[in-house]
Amino acid sequence: MTETIAVKADRLYKAFGRRPHEMVKKLTGGATRDEVASLGTAAVIDASFEVRRGEIFVVMGLSGSGKSTLIRMLNGLLDATSGTVTVAGQSITGIPAKQLRDVRRNNVSMVFQHFALLPHRTVIDNVAYGLEVQGVARAERLERASTIIRLVGLDGWADSLPSELSGGMQQRVGLGRALAADTDVLLMDEAFSALDPLIRREMQEQLIELQAELGKTIIFITHDLNEAMFLGDRIAVMRDGRIVQIGTPEEILTDPANDYVAQFVQDVDRARVLTAASVMEPVRSVVTITAGPRAALRTMRDLQTSATFVLNRDRSFAGVVRDRDVLRQVKAGETDLRSIIRGDATSVTPDTPLVDLVEPSVGSDLAIAVVDAKNRLLGVIPRVTLLAALGNVSTTTGELPVIEPPATISTKVITETLRETALEGAEL
């Protein structure tokens, strides 16, 4: 149990005011945050979650939602009014200050919104600060710090003062300081919020790389939903001190727990979060290659489309045939669909973000095929579905018009052709 859970919060409350315990009592009794407002501020109310080892757990909420208070309870910078925090299997609530300092030295480090570097110390001494507090000898800590400096891309800046660095670089120092302390858990409090958007993106990508390389457990606080969606393996959405939903980015986006979350996520860049798998629809217009052109033509007539997907005998995706080609083939009495399969159908893997589907979707009127690693056809994404997903419009309710390429040849023509050629097998 403790091997997989890095940080656990159990029914955490934090109240600021003269009588915090009385407030918590009222809150557990069902009072709302506004009802206890006369006593003080209920910053965090009944927060419970578990963060798995090696996971990026994002806590997201607007300012005043209590997320900064929450993260400060995870390393004891703030005492929980009620509830327990467990780090690396050890409860840190109510333990003596000295023991708490040991936990901070060895288990949890932190990155701050405004970097919080020591301005009178050089970059390398800032990075080595955690090690210095841990009591590591100077030569060794400088050696380890210079490795970290290289890792975060600050080569050659070791002897500069923080004031000589740009914001992005200063936060690299902040990140380096936390990494150098070599703790399993990293708390990041709005770590990238003070940076320019471009640098923020770069830092986010670098954080994910570092996390993959070092396998740290990261608890990341942000008010930026796109950042949360980009970084988070799981996201906890906070509102007015309470956690309203915990889930993967896709769960939060596609299945918001309440109106608040739904409203919150409506501005997110859905194209980058949603994947092909989450929006694809079942394939309707499909034939196996052995069924032949007549079956293909009939399928297209029945569904009123001008193209159909073709599968190989092992159900793997072969391509697309068009009604004109099939009609010609039927008229000519040929039986092999293989010769008219077009290579212009786009197939993507299920985890492709929607943003990468826009271009192929624009380039062709065919639905995009979603195939798995074994090239099996899992579903399709017609253009309408893609648009609906990007615009957050439901495709499941109401009668939707044609979502596949509309028929270009009238049903009558097809039916007549089938009848004319149906001499040997009366199979209409």
Added chain:
Amino acid sequence: MNDFRLPLGTIVEGFIDYITETFGFLFDFIRAVFKGAFELVDVLLVSPPFWVIIVVAAALAYFTRGWKFTLGTVAGLVVILGVDQWENAMDTLALVLVASLLAIVFSVPLGILAAKSKVASRIIKPILDFMQTMPAFVYLIPALILFRVGVVPGIVATIIFAMAPGVRLTELGIRGVDHEVVEAGQAFGASPWRILRQIQLPLAMPTIMAGINQVIMLSLSMVVISGMVGAGGLGAEVVASLNRIDVALGFEAGLAVVILAIYLDRLTAALGTGGTPLGRFFGSLRRRPRAVVAAADDVPARTHEPVAV
């Protein structure tokens, strides 16, 4: 109407009488220590020929602010010499140095205490208000009784009078240190003592130095007043000129005080900003070992552009 009389003065008088009798030995001891300290510093300033002192003062001026301040210093000190106040000025300087040093020794820790504890801050603040606004002459009376005529009551009264800004600005400086940086220290498991030493004090230093500057300036103004209790120096000259309505002596002694004041103010103000040649010198001393380590670690020199700009 006339029956209502708060006997506050009598009570304080009785209190002073009481402690004089009970703790007489303690005050004798304090008197001996302060007197010894003053005499030591005074000997250091008075015994060398005047030009040695001028050279030392000029050198300090050069390293803190540069050559303009050096010229001003030399000119000022020569004026003091020229109006025949050199020895008095050195006595006064010794008094100021001893008194402000002691005031700093008391006020900075008190300021730290006030910054760390709200209760301490709440107790200390009104006492400071009292100390700062009570007319300075008043301190001289109990000081005279407790320490007898001479230099010591002057020093004691000066310390009490000059301490307040030292305490206030130390507290302000430490409370003003970026909360997040202190939190960073805590988050990495640093002890309160380490945070004070490595984060709060260094970052509060400019404000603390401004406080120390104020302590020295107030000391100088009080030292003149303490001339009334026989503390000697320029203060004695000023008091004498007042008694004799001697405009010439009064102006000369007063000018010497002004020159000392300007010199000490500029000197300590420059130390506070850190952007001085002396500050840079200390800075380079501190940073040198790092450069050696960096070279040993084969960290490439900073030649390329930063990764993220």
